[in-house]
Amino acid sequence: MTMVATRTEVSTRERRWRPDRAGAPIVLVLVLIGGTVLFGDSFASGQNLRNIALDSSYLLLIATGMTFVILSGGIDLSVGSLLALAGVLTAYGAQWGSLVAVALPLLVCAAFGLVNGLLIGRAMIAPFIVTLAALLFARGLAFAVSSEGNTVHIIPADLLLTRIGQASWLGVQAPVWFALVAFGLGWVLLNLTRFGQAVFAIGGSQEATELMGLPVARVRILVYVLSAALTGMAGVLIAAQTSSGLPTIGEGRELEAIAAVVIGGTLLSGGAGSLSGTLAGVLLLKVIQNLINQVGTLTAYYQQVVSGTFLIVVVLVQLRLARRRRR
Template sequence: MTAVETTAATTGHRTVTGRLWWRPDRAGTPIVLALVLIVGSLVFGDSFASGRNLGNIALDSSYLLLIATGMTFVVLSGGIDLSVGSLLALSGVLTAYGAQWGTLTAVLLPLAVCGVIGLVNGLLIGTAGIAPFIVTLASLLFARGLAFAVADEGNKVHLIPADLALTRLGQARWLGLSAPVWFALVVFAAAVVVLNRTRFGQSTFAVGDNLEAAGLMGLPTARVRVLVYVVSALLTGIAGVLVAAQTQSGLPTIGEGRELEAIAAVVIGGTLLTGGAGSLAGTLAGVLLLKVIQNLINQVGTLTSYYQQVVSGTFLIVVVLIQSRLTRRRMR
């Protein structure tokens, strides 16, 4: 028996959370999502259920799905990453800035910078033992400040030429869906395999479930905690590249509040904030639910942004209550 398998047997979580794609107590989000889709189709008709509108929802969801996928790894390990919103903006700005030297630089520059910031986050948390909240809050401020610095304090918007390969790729459509949607789905599928079928994924669950026990079992706990923040930063960097390619620009103001949105998607998808239990399937459902709700609110058109937040918050509470009910029923 390997160290990971031993930890699974000891903690009692890993054998349930890592192997199974689906669990009954995580059905709350998909149930609410299905109900919302049905109600939206009945109330708003083609304005909501049209292929064009659903395609817009898919495009908007693709960016959040990339960020939330990385956040799932972090939360499963028992951490939190508040820097992703600022990293999204920084990645977009660096993409547009690097576009003057071609597509390769426009892609590699933001990914390299985001990867380094994620590595620093991971080292401070996994090796130095500093609280994730403090480290990633500092990174949030650093990345946002750097984004504004590259954009000349927000006074200069770097534009990406329309004839650049990156722009054509970011704005392409395949089988009726925008290219970023396909990129997000491919990355998501790869993440599912990594989380459920690799030693790193198994260790992520074990570390989040019980850090001390995982260490005693010989798992590389520090390395796992470093890697999850690198994964989170890189996936956010990819999202930033795609946003910049889609809009042909890099704005330092984008991404505000995206960290909370990503955390919300992960949590309402059934992943415990304490770590050790959850799934990427739930995260996908959480992302779609958030974006469908936002789209329905926009369909109404008469609600101010403040009331939109009230409605969104109410839906989140409903989902959490349903999941809590299902969890208690399963434990009986």
């Protein structure tokens, strides 16, 4: 019991200084100000900000699920491939109507998450191995369904799903609203329920959590199902927005989601972090990408170099701010 109490105290102390005191929100504000000063209306225009919000919405859905996984001490490398698979299945299922177009990818992605969770939580296989295998399997399935990499177009184009996906409410695109609702529900689940407490506890110390009698395997299964389902939702929304499913999308999205979560202050080892930090991390990554595009003279390869360099700078700022607050 002493060990349990000690680990609980450590976890509580980490959660107190890490989540919302990370450097991402501060750096985000500075980058927004700098972008406005340097590029003026081309950056700060309403249309450009809406574009950033739309691009961020898909990553926010994936990163929300990834936050649960990382907080529990796991990792999910399959989300990029599941994103592509969900988009292809959405387009494929559209021939039977909007309901099938939405239900099919969500069920398939949730099934992937369930298998991942069972292998990790019950069979005790390393998350890296399990989700890497799922990455390969899902990408291959996406190519198979799309007839070896061809774009699958949603027919008819005026399907209810595409009308909703391309709609705007109060001047904000529909995918952004869906992402914000999912984020809000995720925040409630993580911070106001026993399930959320168990996620933090397992990430802090699985051994201590088992001694406390919490259902470790069940929680691990649920976080992977949640991650896969939210990724499936992102794939559905992308297909609805573009009226097509492309099996090549999503490459590197798993790394982008992990980066957003870590930049937001969540410990990669699990046990400490927050969804609000993840939101700041997502926006920061997308704003940086938008600013690079504003320059217009950098090739895609140099853009990756700049993005990687900025990622290191942000993490260093985080560490410095965290150390100051711990003194």
